[in-house]
Amino acid sequence: MLSERQMMILRAVVRDFTNTGVPVGSKALAKQLPIHVSSATIRNEMAALEEQGLIKKTHSSSGRIPSVEGYRYYVDHLVKPDPLRPNDIDVIQSSLGGDFHKIDEIISQSATILSNLTSYTAFTLKPELKDSRLSGFRLVPLGKRQIMAILVTDSGDVENQTFDVAGDVDGEQLEAVVRLINDQLVGLTLPEVLRKLQADIPVKIGQYLQSPQGFLDIFGDVLTRAAQERFYVGGRLNLLNFSQDSDVDSLKSLYSLIDKTDDIASVLGQPSDKISVRIGNEMTNDALQNFSLITATYDVDQHGQGMIAILGPTRMPYSRMLGIVGAFREELAKKLLDYYRFYDE
Amino acid sequence: MLSERQMMILRAVVRDFTNTGVPVGSKALAKQLPIHVSSATIRNEMAALEEQGLIKKTHSSSGRIPSVEGYRYYVDHLVKPDPLRPNDIDVIQSSLGGDFHKIDEIISQSATILSNLTSYTAFTLKPELKDSRLSGFRLVPLGKRQIMAILVTDSGDVENQTFDVAGDVDGEQLEAVVRLINDQLVGLTLPEVLRKLQADIPVKIGQYLQSPQGFLDIFGDVLTRAAQERFYVGGRLNLLNFSQDSDVDSLKSLYSLIDKTDDIASVLGQPSDKISVRIGNEMTNDALQNFSLITATYDVDQHGQGMIAILGPTRMPYSRMLGIVGAFREELAKKLLDYYRFYDE
């Protein structure tokens, strides 16, 4: 249990340290705090806070910095999200105001906006229904020897891939394959389709194509891409700003993590209604020990739930960041609702 | 004019320095050189080389390092490309040996291989005909309100983009627009198409669509993408290894340069038959002052000419790198010829 005064001190330590990056000493605090006490008193209180593991020293005679637990307490109990700055509002309005022709443009643009506002790295995921289902498959012949495979899901995701075929393209064969897939697989969830693709489908396709393997490769490829959550990243380069003493290796593993599409879901974690903050070692990933991750979901009614996130140093100004993330999720949801309303109704 | 002995010394200085990164002194050279002279003699020769601007000191009593002019002389007159190591050959064979379904897979894979072999950053461009022409355009309706626009050029490039439309999709309108484009624009070079797109096409399309602007945006978009040379990058993270004293700003501008699609052509420069080496300030771009760029073209007969390149520190082992680039361009050309032969004939 913390006393009022201890909370006040903890809050001040976090605020000061996140702003300046310098450990905070008792004298500076005494001068700054609204109550009138001496630095010695502050020292006593700080010792108590340290006892509880909320703040720590960088060396035996240094000022204090927040521990991970201290940040956590601050985020859970003390922080109040800052309201947006007028300038921030302008940025959002103007970047999100234009005309868009597809959801993905809005989502990818959002990642850029978020990274600009925060000067950290931002992630965005489009609204996604729980289990999206295969809703259509096409094979479009292009030119002489080229075919484009297109896969559509019921949540509107489209994946496509072109590939070359040897010999002439037989229109009837293509049609037969497309019909087969649409008959047998449309309506199933993508994992189900993947499972069937390993089982009975190859046999059936063998009836129409003499060498189905190539085709199955392509189809499987497009399918896995569609099953993976596509996410957008903004401001990747901002990570460079926080590479303390230029630790190239950890930077590299950080970037590999970000670029590995299949890992991002596990990093961002489960959606939850609240805005979630994970701090340093609260994330299991080694590369993220000095970072904090703020994630938030946004709802677009029947179109499902999406996610936005920002990744910055543990030592980030949480009140401002929480304000930005909170406000932006609202703006994005609003924008998407408008978008769906325009195209769907 | 350099004497035989001076050449020998210059060669040794470059070789030593590129291998170790440490300025090369007269004593070490005297011990290492095949001829038997004292370090004092070497010092005299080095003074002569410095006089000519080919080598320089890092401070008044240091060993010598090559100047940009020294590297240039070395590359132009002294270097002999290393033969590939057996291990390198294995890497190429196994990474390029698999089955590919499209040119782009081979080209993108090549960027990865090159970066692995060199541990630098690699670029690859697919073989490109001089002025590729529009050879086909489609609008494929997907689901309720989604359309995919597909553009094909006569060199086999495919660009596509999906977009949403408000209101019901009118199949006849779509067909009319597609027919219009195919009638009026197929066969023209892409710049010509772009020009027409600003001029008479909008009027004509206005006859079929009540609000053509959205469509024109999309079409223009796909068109510009198709007109830009698509290139692949391998080993971008390797640039981090050479950020001397973690100069974040110059790293950032380096990455922005690499990611800006429209600038890369100007960076890579004009194709030429030879393998070209550009060193440090021979490139005008500020961000590249400490880098060297090796570019090489490769020919795939009637399918045009492509390009590969590697970007590494000025202080790179040129003989090995030239060997790798030289050998790889051959391998790649061979692989592509095989590929075209399989699919085209």
Place this chain on the structure above:
DNA sequence: TTTAGCACTCAAACTAATCAAGTGCTAAGA
């Protein structure tokens, strides 16, 4: 419970001393 005072700690900044690698120059030798 608060606070003035004091002894103590530690990182950072600065100074001085030493070392090793290298240079240019001179003068003697081939």
Place this chain on the structure above:
DNA sequence: TCTTAGCACTTGATTAGTTTGAGTGCTAAA
């Protein structure tokens, strides 16, 4: 004329020692 041994000199790196300043914990008095 070219080569080379010898020597004085320069410089960056490393190490050890000092000083400074911000900060701490503890004690004893208010």
